[in-house]
Amino acid sequence: MIKTRPLSFPKKFHWGFAAAAAQIEGAAFEDNKGPSIWDVFPTIPGKVHNGDSPEVACDHYHRYKQDIALMAKLGAKNYRLSVSWPRIFPSGRGPVNPKGIDFYNRLIDTCLAKGITPWVTMFHWDLPQALEDEFGGWRDRRTVDAFATYADTIVQAFGDRVKNWITLNEIYCFIHQGYADGTKAPGHKLPAKVVNQAYHHALLAHGHGVRAVREHGGRGARVGLTDNCVPMIPVTETPGDIAASQRAFIERNVRVLDPIYRGGYTATYRKIVGKDAAKFQKDDFKLISLPTDFLGLNTYTGEFVRAGKGGKPEILAKPRSYPAADATWLAHASQAMYWCPRHVAEIYGVKSVVITENGAGYDDVPDAKGEIMDLHRRDYVRCCLRELHRAIGDGVPVDGYFLWSFMDNYEWQDGYRIRFGVVYNDYATQKRTPKLSAQWFSKVMDENRIV
Ligand code: BGC
Numbered sequence: 001m002i003k004t005r006p007l008s009f010p011k012k013f014h015w016g017f018a019a020a021a022a023q024i025e026g027a028a029f030e031d032n033k034g035p036s037i038w039d040v041f042p043t044i045p046g047k048v049h050n051g052d053s054p055e056v057a058c059d060h061y062h063r064y065k066q067d068i069a070l071m072a073k074l075g076a077k078n079y080r081l082s083v084s085w086p087r088i089f090p091s092g093r094g095p096v097n098p099k100g101i102d103f104y105n106r107l108i109d110t111c112l113a114k115g116i117t118p119w120v121t122m123f124h125w126d127l128p129q130a131l132e133d134e135f136g137g138w139r140d141r142r143t144v145d146a147f148a149t150y151a152d153t154i155v156q157a158f159g160d161r162v163k164n165w166i167t168l169n170e171i172y173c174f175i176h177q178g179y180a181d182g183t184k185a186p187g188h189k190l191p192a193k194v195v196n197q198a199y200h201h202a203l204l205a206h207g208h209g210v211r212a213v214r215e216h217g218g219r220g221a222r223v224g225l226t227d228n229c230v231p232m233i234p235v236t237e238t239p240g241d242i243a244a245s246q247r248a249f250i251e252r253n254v255r256v257l258d259p260i261y262r263g264g265y266t267a268t269y270r271k272i273v274g275k276d277a278a279k280f281q282k283d284d285f286k287l288i289s290l291p292t293d294f295l296g297l298n299t300y301t302g303e304f305v306r307a308g309k310g311g312k313p314e315i316l317a318k319p320r321s322y323p324a325a326d327a328t329w330l331a332h333a334s335q336a337m338y339w340c341p342r343h344v345a346e347i348y349g350v351k352s353v354v355i356t357e358n359g360a361g362y363d364d365v366p367d368a369k370g371e372i373m374d375l376h377r378r379d380y381v382r383c384c385l386r387e388l389h390r391a392i393g394d395g396v397p398v399d400g401y402f403l404w405s406f407m408d409n410y411e412w413q414d415g416y417r418i419r420f421g422v423v424y425n426d427y428a429t430q431k432r433t434p435k436l437s438a439q440w441f442s443k444v445m446d447e448n449r450i451v
Pocket of ligand 1: 023
């Protein structure tokens with residue numbers, strides 16, 4: 001009789017779902033919410049697929065009770081949500097909008113009543129448009145000041161019930177893609193010097209997020225950044241390729257992780273960034289490198305690396321036939337889930353990693369019976385979890401996993417074309433239908449093992 005050995009996770013492992021305000025809430029102009037850069041971006045021709053806007057999205061603002069009930073029914077014990085800055089400060093700064101505070105109070109209380117622990121991201125890309133108009137957004141240090149006040153405000157308002165905070169989501173995406181290649185809001189293509197300065201401001205905002213939690217978070221409050229550093233996978237798991245992958249990892253991610261974990265712009269940063277390096281003030285790195293409690297990783301895909309001449313890392317181009325999701329950037333490189341946590345633990349001494357996002361985006365279609373048989377998503381997530389399980393087995397300190405995403409939602413510049421949810425959303429009726437992957441993941445959470 002052959003027995004299946006259970007691929008179990010540690011006892012206190014945190015399982016949950018992740019989502020973000022602008023992608024699900026809708027109600028973009030209700031209850032005094034100010035416009036965000038993502039309300040404006042889709043109006044620029046050619047920027048967003050089909051010109052899709054987040055104005056209605058999943059209408060979660062009005063349907064949050066049913067959504068949280070469904071989440072609880074699927075067995076989630078944790079939910080990573082984000083607060084919309086322009087709902088709290090319609091103009092980015094100035095007077096607080098009490099209706100914005102009320103909404104998140106209701107949402108947080110609903111989660112807690114259902115036994116779901118909220119993990120709150122302070123900033124998931126929906127910068128108040130007013131800050132872009134007045135200051136040029138993250139290009140200007142005054143946006144950091146506005147963020148500091150915003151962070152203080154929300155930690156003071158929700159910190160009695162929220163104990164897990166994430167400062168920023170994916171600095172690379174909202175800085176590089178927002179100001180260098182222009183594929184995300186606010187959609188600029190600016191010189192490297194300006195972009196590196198914007199990176200610096202984002203790092204400062206992260207520092208303020210940590211400071212705000214330490215000052216106002218109360219007992220048991222924990223805080224970390226969520227980063228989407230590019231995972232580097234050694235082609236062979238042999239010392240030469242592993243060393244090359246480590247070097248490639250540091251170099252590729254030098255703008256975010258190095259300053260936070262090494263307390264400054266290192267020689268590697270200066271070598272890569274050269275004359276375009278960011279300017280900084282005397283005490284900036286004290287704030288930027290404040291100790292955190294965990295590092296959030298959004299891990300979807302990765303690059304393959306081998307040791308070239310003299311051990312120099314060579315990043316390999318993926319051939320056309322390499323499998324990918326319908327979101328074409330998402331090559332199915334599940335070993336990223338082993339190597340990314342391991343690299344941050346080994347290189348930067350991170351003591352607690354939380355996978356704050358992982359998943360896959362497809363153009364799912366219900367079958368004749370109305371079921372969504374997303375075996376493709378279930379398979380990819382399962383492969384990723386096996387790699388994560390292996391990492392934990394090898395001693396990498398991983399403490400949680402959040403699946404992106406609970407339900408289909410506004411996928412930024414891809415509009416509503418790409419679906420990342422394990423719950424299908426019919427945007428015409430707002431009917432939610434759990435896909436096959438939701439039923440599978442529900443069992444994973446329940447049994448604390450890969451099923
Ligand atoms: C972001 C999410 C996004 C997901 C899939 C991450 O980069 O944090 O907002 O929807 O990836 O693209």
